[in-house]
Amino acid sequence: NAGVTQTPKFQVLKTGQSMTLQCAQDMNHEYMSWYRQDPGMGLRLIHYSVGAGITDQGEVPNGYNVSRSTTEDFPLRLLSAAPSQTSVYFCASSYGEGNEKLFFGSGTQLSVL
Amino acid sequence: GQQLNQSPQSMFIQEGEDVSMNCTSSSIFNTWLWYKQDPGEGPVLLIALYKAGELTSNGRLTAQFGITRKDSFLNISASIPSDVGIYFCAGPPYFGNEKLTFGTGTRLTIIP
Numbered sequence: 001n002a003g004v005t006q007t008p009k010f011q012v013l014k015t016g017q018s019m020t021l022q023c024a025q026d027m028n029h030e031y032m033s034w035y036r037q038d039p040g041m042g043l044r045l046i047h048y049s050v051g052a053g054i055t056d057q058g059e060v061p062n063g064y065n066v067s068r069s070t071t072e073d074f075p076l077r078l079l080s081a082a083p084s085q086t087s088v089y090f091c092a093s094s095y096g097e098g099n100e101k102l103f104f105g106s107g108t109q110l111s112v113l
Numbered sequence: 114g115q116q117l118n119q120s121p122q123s124m125f126i127q128e129g130e131d132v133s134m135n136c137t138s139s140s141i142f143n144t145w146l147w148y149k150q151d152p153g154e155g156p157v158l159l160i161a162l163y164k165a166g167e168l169t170s171n172g173r174l175t176a177q178f179g180i181t182r183k184d185s186f187l188n189i190s191a192s193i194p195s196d197v198g199i200y201f202c203a204g205p206p207y208f209g210n211e212k213l214t215f216g217t218g219t220r221l222t223i224i225p
Contacts, residue, residue, distance in 0.1 A: 004155070035215075042117070042201060043215040044157070058212060068194050090155050100205070100213060104155025 002026050006091050006105035013081040013112045021076040021108050023091030029103070031094045032074040033058070034066065036087040037107075043090065049074055050096075081112045117202055133187040133217045136202030145178050145185035146203040156201055160187070178204035189221075194224045197223050210219075 011084045025032065033048035045058030049068040065077040065087060074093075078085060088109050093101040119136050126132060144163055148156035149163070160171050162178035162185060169176055173193075177186045185202055202216040 039124070040217055042119075042217045043203075045212050048212065079176070089178075092155070100144060100161060100203070102156075102213070105160050106154050 004091055004093055004103050004105035006027050006089075006108050008108060009106070011108060011110050013078070013110065015081060015083060015112060017078075017081050019081065021078075021089055021091075021110075022106060023074045023076065024072050025074075025091075025093040025103070026072065027093065027103065028071060029093035030071070030096050032068065032075070033092050033102070034064070034076045035090045035092060036060065037090060038087050046089075047074065078110075083112045086110060086112045117204070117214055119200075119202055119216040119219050121219060122217070123220040125224055126192055127224050128192060128194060130192050132192055133186065134168075134188075134200060134213065134222060135184060135186045136216050137181070137184045141182040142185075142204040143182075144204050145176070146213075147174075147176050147187050148203060149183070149200040150199040150218075152198060156199075159200075172207065181212070192221075192223060195221055197221055 004025045015113045029052050034046040037043050044060050046064050050112040051054045052068050052071050061097050062096040088107050090107050091105040096104050117138050131195050147159045149159050150156040160169050160176040165182050166180050167178040173190045175188045199216050199218045199220050205213055
């Protein structure tokens, strides 16, 4: 089973560039979310979605956009990359909001120069 | 958002040693979760705790839900090389509609 698939695995951007991090899950999960992981700060929630067509902001949403047109896909868009967005990004999904058993992708390591 | 502080931040141990780590919060949590992140991978759920005082095991791992509901503990017995990684506590705060909050992590390294 594929589970949660993230692409790309690594990415280097220049300041001001835009890009989309892809996330897809094949478990028919309603809830999907994006986290960023920074040293000493744990995992911080960027955006989340409780179902197709519904998205909401997490703890650190500035500079990021999301959409959820299908149950399977939840892309994260960086509108104008900044060095502060250098981080490791994780997509996660679960059966429903409040279900603590999150399934994580393997992450995207992003560097913004 | 809520802050979960984990201690220690990092540990360097020899294979076979026991490991203890903890997680504390300034507010009450309804559920405590422990995740493990292998190098280069996403976190995976190890143990979930639902009641104050609860003690739950998963193989060599044992976790406890603190009686104050503001802390949790994770112990690993007889560590092996595959225990290397970052351990995160997490939970949904009891009050409000806040999402799952993750701790700052404890990085475990095993010295050969």
